[in-house]
Amino acid sequence: MLWGAFTNSMTAMMAQSHSMNVIGQNVANINTAGYKKAEDTFQTSLSETYPNWNIFGVNKMTRQSVDRQGTILGTGGNLDMAVNGQGLFILSPTAGTPASETDYSFGRAGSFMWQVDNTAATTTTTTTATTYSVSYSDTNNGTTSRGAEPPSANLQPTYLGTPDGQYLLAFAADADGVITPSTSLSGLSAIRTDFYNLTAGQDTQAVTMRANIDSNTMRSDTVELSIPVYKAVANPDTGVTDYLSDQINFVFTPDPALDNVWSLDFTLGSNPATTPSGTATGGPYTLTFGGNGDLQSVTPTGGSNSFSIDTDITWNTVNFTSSVTAVATALTPTASAISIDLTDLTQLAGNNLIYNFQQDGNVNGYLRDSYFTNDGYFVGSYTNNETKRLYQIPVATFNAPNQLEALNGTRWALSDDAGDVVVRVQGGNDEGLMSFTASAIEQSNVTIEDEFTKMIITQKAYSMATKVFQTADEMTTTVRDLK
Numbered sequence: 001m002l003w004g005a006f007t008n009s010m011t012a013m014m015a016q017s018h019s020m021n022v023i024g025q026n027v028a029n030i031n032t033a034g035y036k037k038a039e040d041t042f043q044t045s046l047s048e049t050y051p052n053w054n055i056f057g058v059n060k061m062t063r064q065s066v067d068r069q070g071t072i073l074g075t076g077g078n079l080d081m082a083v084n085g086q087g088l089f090i091l092s093p094t095a096g097t098p099a100s101e102t103d104y105s106f107g108r109a110g111s112f113m114w115q116v117d118n119t120a121a122t123t124t125t126t127t128t129a130t131t132y133s134v135s136y137s138d139t140n141n142g143t144t145s146r147g148a149e150p151p152s153a154n155l156q157p158t159y160l161g162t163p164d165g166q167y168l169l170a171f172a173a174d175a176d177g178v179i180t181p182s183t184s185l186s187g188l189s190a191i192r193t194d195f196y197n198l199t200a201g202q203d204t205q206a207v208t209m210r211a212n213i214d215s216n217t218m219r220s221d222t223v224e225l226s227i228p229v230y231k232a233v234a235n236p237d238t239g240v241t242d243y244l245s246d247q248i249n250f251v252f253t254p255d256p257a258l259d260n261v262w263s264l265d266f267t268l269g270s271n272p273a274t275t276p277s278g279t280a281t282g283g284p285y286t287l288t289f290g291g292n293g294d295l296q297s298v299t300p301t302g303g304s305n306s307f308s309i310d311t312d313i314t315w316n317t318v319n320f321t322s323s324v325t326a327v328a329t330a331l332t333p334t335a336s337a338i339s340i341d342l343t344d345l346t347q348l349a350g351n352n353l354i355y356n357f358q359q360d361g362n363v364n365g366y367l368r369d370s371y372f373t374n375d376g377y378f379v380g381s382y383t384n385n386e387t388k389r390l391y392q393i394p395v396a397t398f399n400a401p402n403q404l405e406a407l408n409g410t411r412w413a414l415s416d417d418a419g420d421v422v423v424r425v426q427g428g429n430d431e432g433l434m435s436f437t438a439s440a441i442e443q444s445n446v447t448i449e450d451e452f453t454k455m456i457i458t459q460k461a462y463s464m465a466t467k468v469f470q471t472a473d474e475m476t477t478t479v480r481d482l483k
Contacts, residue, residue, distance in 0.1 A: 115160075
């Protein structure tokens with residue numbers, strides 16, 4: 001039947017035309033980050049009325065390739081991240097909790113940017129962490145520290161999201177820095193950060209110092225080395241806690257009679273001879289060195305090993321002056337117990353110097369920068385040189401990710417055919433299933449060679465279908481003209 005030739009060639013032209021559209025879409029998005037190519041497959045189409053007659057030709061079916069990996073390209077951007085393996089970033093159209101699961105979307109395009117939540121009104125309300133600039137003065141009215149004071153800024157919340165306005169969701173750290181991920185979409189929140197994100201300081205409690213004192217020091221001289229220490233002080237008028245920054249001075253005095261024996265005592269403040277900031281108790285300590293310059297003994301000892309000493313520091317009374325009230329409040333800080341490890345102290349001919357030291361105290365710090373890490377965290381870097389994990393980045397996985405519903409913006413939505421969503425994080429029970437690459441994006445999984453090959457085949461198939469249609473038309477004309 002010539003009718004079958006017409007329907008077969010017509011459906012073939014329609015199917016190949018759609019296939020060319022899919023190829024064109026793939027080629028157009030070859031440089032689109034996170035894009036997943038589509039492919040057309042074909043199957044026979046038979047008549048329900050005449051099942052043994054091949055008169056309805058071919059049907060096309062479009063298949064996504066969400067589960068196929070694209071090439072990872074390094075960008076150097078702090079806010080870029082690529083997924084290796086299974087899973088998609090979890091996105092939301094709002095900064096708050098989505099009303100239902102259908103509001104979530106998912107994607108692999110890991111190029112993010114900061115955006116202001118325009119639904120939140122600008123506020124001039126200040127917080128106790130930033131309202132006050134507190135100056136601490138000792139009894140001689142010498143300012144010893146000043147609280148960090150950020151410049152004025154818009155307090156509208158700022159969130160991390162995609163260029164088309166979707167918010168990236170993650171598991172947030174609690175007040176203690178603990179992150180508790182789950183396998184469901186509950187518990188996720190938009191990544192929010194701004195300049196007023198504050199990390200609290202800490203009292204100095206432990207010091208490790210690698211230093212040298214000159215073995216040629218005259219017995220009548222002293223050697224003084226200094227390191228910074230910190231102490232929390234709370235203003236009773238405002239409730240603001242800041243950290244008193246000062247320096248502790250190690251004062252080494254050679255024994256007047258014995259070689260390789262020194263006395264160690266402490267002072268506090270940059271000018272302890274005239275205006276000491278406080279006192280340090282526990283000394284003096286006797287240090288004995290060996291002939292090769294290494295420390296042999298410390299008397300008396302304390303702390304975690306035989307070369308550790310403990311000292312209690314008591315600061316003088318400090319006066320608070322607030323930018324809010326003219327009232328000056330005097331307060332005597334509580335004593336601080338500091339353990340000092342002298343294991344790496346040497347006595348060698350040469351300069352008196354500190355090679356390096358570590359101490360666990362710090363002042364308050366404001367957020368300076370933020371970035372992704374390869375282990376799947378979003379980390380904040382602060383002005384006090386501290387870093388803190390703010391969020392853990394999850395991915396959504398599906399049993400049949402290719403059945404997700406495609407959306408604009410290189411995103412996908414939930415669908416019944418894709419299966420239930422399971423939220424995973426790197427390093428969990430599914431180790432090896434996925435990983436992250438920070439400062440990188442995943443390119444599209446389109447291969448230009450494959451697309452051109454399919455384009456040639458599709459063009460040939462379409463041309464052949466038109467030839468069949470033309471031939472059938474000529475045969476019909478011949479029949480029509482019979483006499």
